[in-house]
Amino acid sequence: MRIGLLSFVTDESMPIVDLATEAEARGFESLFVPKKAHLPVSRRTPWPGGVLPDTYKRTYDPFVALAAAAAVTSTIRLGTGICMAVARDPIITAKEVASLDAISNGRFVFGIGYGWNAEEIEDHGVPFASRAAVLREKVLAMKAIWSGDEAGFQGEHVSFEATWSWPKPRQRPHPPIVMGSRASAANFRDIADYCDGWMPIEYFGKTEPTRCCPHSTHSRRSLIDTRAEGWPARSWCSSRPPGVVALEPRSLVRRR
Known part of the structure; x- marks a missing residue:
């Protein structure tokens, strides 16, 4: 069993x-x-958890924090849990991800999410209702940058001409991309479409185990019902209380 930490x-x-x-x-x-x-x-x-914890107001930039962590460690994997990539410039984020993965010698895990705070997302110029579509294009644009010597992207929400960007990530074709989300068929389709794993998010203060447990009947049904070609082989399953929590890798159900 491999156990990790998540800490604000x-x-x-x-x-x-x-x-x-x-x-x-x-x-x-x-x-x-x-x-x-x-x-x-x-x-x-x-x-979603009720009273907003003060820690949400005081977090360090994760790429700066994890670069400091990478400098004093050699084996532990380092990840964002999560980075709200939907509200970030994909060209800059691609550079930060690649740089951190190179500096850490291939130990970075790119945890991303849709975001839950409408005001926060809209402050970055992204309509809250469009955040899933915007996130998808930004991740695909970053993948293009990581994979090619020259890369451009033309989409509805993200568009740029061919560009150069080095370094490339140490992990090829890119670090694992893990979606932090609740269990739903729509979220699972996105995970299968452009991610490599799932970081389940619990319903704080609510008794809805079938909505957040990757081994529940609801989650298995959602995974099987999706029309995606395949499923990531790994997920990170979080548990309360907030702050520092254990993350236990588990297997996802693969579509037959």
């Missing part, structure tokens, strides 16, 4: 260098950190 690394938490060093020394397989570039004061979109 902030200006008030245990320093990331100490956390990464101690986690690796104790045999943890991975360390994930979340990202919030900013958090609107408006609470028009309520946090």
